[in-house]
Amino acid sequence: MLKKYESILIPLMAVLSGLLLGAVVMLVFGYDPIWGYEELFYTAFGSVKNIGEIFRAVAPLVFTALGFAVASRAGFFNVGLSGQALVGWVFAGWFALANPDMPRPILILGTVIVAMLAGGIAGAIPGFLRAFLGTSEVIVTIMMNYILLYFSNHIIRDVFADELMKNTDSSINVSANASYQTEWLRALTDNSRMNIGIFFALIAVFVIWFLFAKTTLGFEIRAAGLNPTAADYAGMSTKRTIVLSMVISGALAGLGGAVQGLGTFQNVYIQSSNLDIGFNGMSVALLASNSPLGIPFAAFLFGALQVGSSGMVRAQIPPELVNVVTASIIFFIGVKYIFEQLLKSKRFAKGGK
Amino acid sequence: MSLNLLALLISQMLIYSAPLIFTSLGGVFSERAGIVNVGLEGTMVIGAFAGVVFNIEFAEQLGKMTPLVAVLVGGLVGILFQLIHATATVIFRADHVVSGTVLNLLAPAFSVFLVKVIYGKGQTDSIRQSFGKFSFPGLSKIPVIGDLFFKNTSLMGYVAIATAFVAWFVLYKTRFGLRLRSVGEHPQAADTLGINVYKMRFAGVMIAGFLGGIGGAVSAQSVNINFSATTIVGSGFIALAAVIFGKWNPLGAMLASLFFGLSQSLAVIGSQLPGLQNVPAVYLQMAPYLITVIALAAFFGKAVAPKADGVNYIKTK
Secondary structure, three states: OHHHHHHHHHHHHHHHHHHHHHHHHHHHOOOOHHHHHHHHHHHHHOOHHHHHHHHHHHHHHHHHHHHHHHHHHOOOOOOOHHHHHHHHHHHHHHHHHHOOOOOHHHHHHHHHHHHHHHHHHHHHHHHHHHHHHOOOHHHHHHHHHHHHHHHHHHHHHHHOOHHHEOOOOEEOOOOOOOOOOOHHHHHHOOOOOOOOHHHHHHHHHHHHHHHHHHOHHHHHHHHHHHOHHHHHHOOOOHHHHHHHHHHHHHHHHHHHHHHHHHHHHOOOEOOOOOOHHHHHHHHHHHHOOOOOOOHHHHHHHHHHHHHHHHHHHHHOOOOOHHHHHHHHHHHHHHOHHHHHHHHHHHHHHHHHO | OOHHHHHHHHHHHHHHHHHHHHHHHHHHHHHHOOOOOOOHHHHHHHHHHHHHHHHHHHHHHHHHHHHHHHHHHHHHHHHHHHHHHHHHHHHOOOOHHHHHHHHHHHHHHHHHHHHHHHHOOOOOOOOOOOOOOEOOOOHHHOOOHHHHHHOOEOHHHHHHHHHHHHHHHHHHHOHHHHHHHHHHHOHHHHHHOOOOHHHHHHHHHHHHHHHHHHHHHHHHHHHHOOOOOOOOOOHHHHHHHHHHHOOOOHHHHHHHHHHHHHHHHHHHHHHHOOOOOOOOHHHHHHHHHHHHHHHHHHHHOOOOOOOOOOOOOOOOO
């Protein structure tokens, strides 16, 4: 009975514990937690513009989270989402900058394909190394994040044509034809940066759900993740499955990067550290326990917290506190053993009566 | 290449290597005890934060001793921070990579939050007492060798190298080291022999916290001179790479760190060196990461990590 609800109860308990821990931190440092959360909530949902901004923030997170989930189902810990997203952003941006006058539908489709290709290739490398050489994917993807970070910065700084650059560190904005922002969404949400990325994200959620629920490949990915030896014995090629799942994972992250780049920022620029959508997407997927249908909800929570965080300043609270809250939510997801024990003891108590 | 330039290169290498050596030694202890430690980066961040804040607050009372004491403070705060990781993985059976990632997410958020609470702005002022140049009395008088290695050089670099030898001795020549390694290889067997697996694993992670915190504090007080969100960017991951590149051996990790430190310092001063002027900095920046991937793929595969590294031990009742 209780088991059925565990998949929802545990994330809820983790979120509540995370918020509670945030409140304790606020109390300890002499802030008013109720005021703080009030301002956070009010900023996130108080205006049409900010609600649009939440959806703007949600879209790339859904992509990176789906990417993490696909790899995770295949038993592959993809910590390299940041790097894969970044190359998706840079190459999609490059394509858009180089072809500013293409008709809009073709240009948008082109950026999507380029982003997925770039991310997919970046994902394939650790997938290939793990499948054929047994190299730990956690280490390779972490290292790849930095390789791709410096590689992307090098491309922007030294390879981009001079007329594409606004200054040494950032490119000019992409043309209106390539931008993911649209007039009607801007009009609808009081000039927020909400863009068609959110619709792409919802399509991706459906596709990935379909992949796992209804297709052979989805079944093979799950089999390879649960028990690679058994999958091999049943005649599936786990090597092929691992590489393929990493290509899909990287492609999703790459598209997430393009949505962030062409939707939110409209240009390409030098990054000083890894993209935050990478690790935040990983957090979202962990919160949603890698369920494609749960990911949009978890991403919405993260998006709302991010957009609302600027409001905490009004309660004199540094907005970094929100990142402490999200990190602790993931901590509580990590130690879900505590909650499982709690729920179990309750179940036994009920059974005893 | 002139002697001066070579001396500069060596001292720069030591400055950049010292934090990596300390942190990677911490990583060796943690992973040898069977706890994968992706959270080294976060530990360095928190150590750097603690070190810088302590340095700013106590520079007047402690004077020249400040950076050294601040390094110890960074180490202690690192222990507290890694206790989160130890508790989550050893007691509550969390996935090691998830828990380590939590540390990496938590450290910059919490430390910048605290900087804003204490100083009301996003970064600290510059510290007044930093690790300056150090000349070994006596040794620096030796012709050529003294100029190259012992004059105007990094004291912490030498301390770090010495620590690596101590770590090697502890790990391979003491009872504690043998026990620590045994819980990372085969916790069941160790448990049967009466070794407290949980206690040993806690010890490994706490040593990682101490050394990682020291690494962060050394880095902040010799390279960055203040603390902000961008003080430690990626050094912890390079240290993690050094652990693997050094085959989970303290001396190997130390040599790998020296090598990575050299490539980091080349990225900074490469433009002054003949022959390197035309090499784009990007290759030197990428080098540590690229070399690690290639080395892992080409030479080791999965064979050399401690057997039970990353595997939670659940004691049967």
